[in-house]
Amino acid sequence: MASSLLNGAENLTFTRGISRKELGFCGSGFSGKQLPQVSLISCTRLAKTNLVTPKCSLSASRPASQPRFIQHKKEAFWFYRFLSIVYDHIINPGHWTEDMRDEALEPADLYDRNMLVVDVGGGTGFTTLGIVKHVDAKNVTILDQSPHQLAKAKEKEPLKECKFIEGDAEDLPFSTDYADRYISAGSIEYWPDPQRGIREAYRVLKLGGKACVIGPVYPTFWLSRFFADVWMLFPKEEEYIGWFQKAGFKDVQLKRIGPKWYRGVRRHGLIMGCSVTGVKPASGDSPLQLGPKAEDVSKPVNPFVFLLRFILGAMAATYYVLVPIYMWLKDQIVPKGRPI
Numbered sequence: 001m002a003s004s005l006l007n008g009a010e011n012l013t014f015t016r017g018i019s020r021k022e023l024g025f026c027g028s029g030f031s032g033k034q035l036p037q038v039s040l041i042s043c044t045r046l047a048k049t050n051l052v053t054p055k056c057s058l059s060a061s062r063p064a065s066q067p068r069f070i071q072h073k074k075e076a077f078w079f080y081r082f083l084s085i086v087y088d089h090i091i092n093p094g095h096w097t098e099d100m101r102d103e104a105l106e107p108a109d110l111y112d113r114n115m116l117v118v119d120v121g122g123g124t125g126f127t128t129l130g131i132v133k134h135v136d137a138k139n140v141t142i143l144d145q146s147p148h149q150l151a152k153a154k155e156k157e158p159l160k161e162c163k164f165i166e167g168d169a170e171d172l173p174f175s176t177d178y179a180d181r182y183i184s185a186g187s188i189e190y191w192p193d194p195q196r197g198i199r200e201a202y203r204v205l206k207l208g209g210k211a212c213v214i215g216p217v218y219p220t221f222w223l224s225r226f227f228a229d230v231w232m233l234f235p236k237e238e239e240y241i242g243w244f245q246k247a248g249f250k251d252v253q254l255k256r257i258g259p260k261w262y263r264g265v266r267r268h269g270l271i272m273g274c275s276v277t278g279v280k281p282a283s284g285d286s287p288l289q290l291g292p293k294a295e296d297v298s299k300p301v302n303p304f305v306f307l308l309r310f311i312l313g314a315m316a317a318t319y320y321v322l323v324p325i326y327m328w329l330k331d332q333i334v335p336k337g338r339p340i
């Protein structure tokens with residue numbers, strides 16, 4: 001599947017978030033065999049453009065269309081009903097730090113304070129705080145399906161002038177050709193149909209507008225892979241690229257990111273592992289035609305199935321709360337410059 005997604009990836013560039021020396025580059029799921037199919041374009045804005053040459057072979061992930069426990073809208077809603085209380089204090093410090101955020105937003109090219117920006121799955125506004133450093137808050141709309149997450153964002157002083165909308169990433173309430181930038185950080189993993197969300201990103205952007213999707217990457221270590229597969233969507237890098245290209249984006253680029261104390265280790269996957277960008281080359285809707293939505297939220301869910309998914313999903317989430325702590329301890333113990 002991966003190689004077929006990469007076929008015709010003539011506009012793909014891998015840009016550097018962390019130096020190759022720092023990165024083990026084992027967890028990306030790319031095999032060397034696929035790399036000749038990817039030609040690079042230069043990226044003048046960034047000092048260096050780097051081709052990834054990972055050592056690991058491809059491992060099969062579950063298809064994106066086979067949702068995990070929390071890759072459902074209702075489950076995600078209830079997950080964040082409780083998580084929103086501690087999200088900024090417990091979740092972000094282990095997975096999504098301010099320096100990672102700023103590095104991930106850099107390819108979004110937020111160079112003009114008057115740009116119209118939509119932050120989809122904006123949650124408590126952590127990423128929006130990075131956006132409003134470059135763009136006037138009155139030009140930024142935060143959309144999320146969770147009123148509880150949005151309530152936290154509304155409390156933040158720098159976001160007071162932003163617009164807040166409760167809505168669905170797979171069915172955005174913006175007109176076609178509306179925004180200069182589409183940003184979505186850490187939300188794609190909950191979308192039952194990620195291709196539809198990225199198609200929406202394309203639709204709402206103006207001609208020449210840029211989408212920037214920041215999200216998880218798939219692990220290669222067996223236990224991490226198990227928990228990732230049952231919990232939520234951890235796409236492979238080539239899946240992101242395929243979704244962008246199928247939606248119609250050009251100049252698709254992927255930048256790897258990760259917490260500093262991981263020293264580039266990617267075998268456990270990362271909740272925030274890459275920033276993928278693409279440019280809309282023509283005005284109007286996406287050339288990609290899709291059938292009906294994968295998930296009908298108005299349909300009643302069996303309460304037993306829901307509860308089971310919720311509990312098992314929360315168990316998997318606990319594993320991923322522990323991973324960054326384990327990596328932090330390793331970083332403290334193993335001498336600097338040595339692989340961990």
Ligand SMILES: C[S@@+](CC[C@H](N)C(=O)[O-])C[C@H]1O[C@@H](n2cnc3c(N)ncnc32)[C@H](O)[C@@H]1O
Nearest residue numbers: 121122123126127145146168169185186187190
């Ligand atoms: C991990 S949080 C990320 C929040 C924020 N972007 C950040 O960087 O901290 C994921 C957010 O995506 C939202 N979300 C999940 N599925 C969604 C959907 N289908 N439409 C809109 N928001 C969604 C959740 O409610 C949650 O607030």
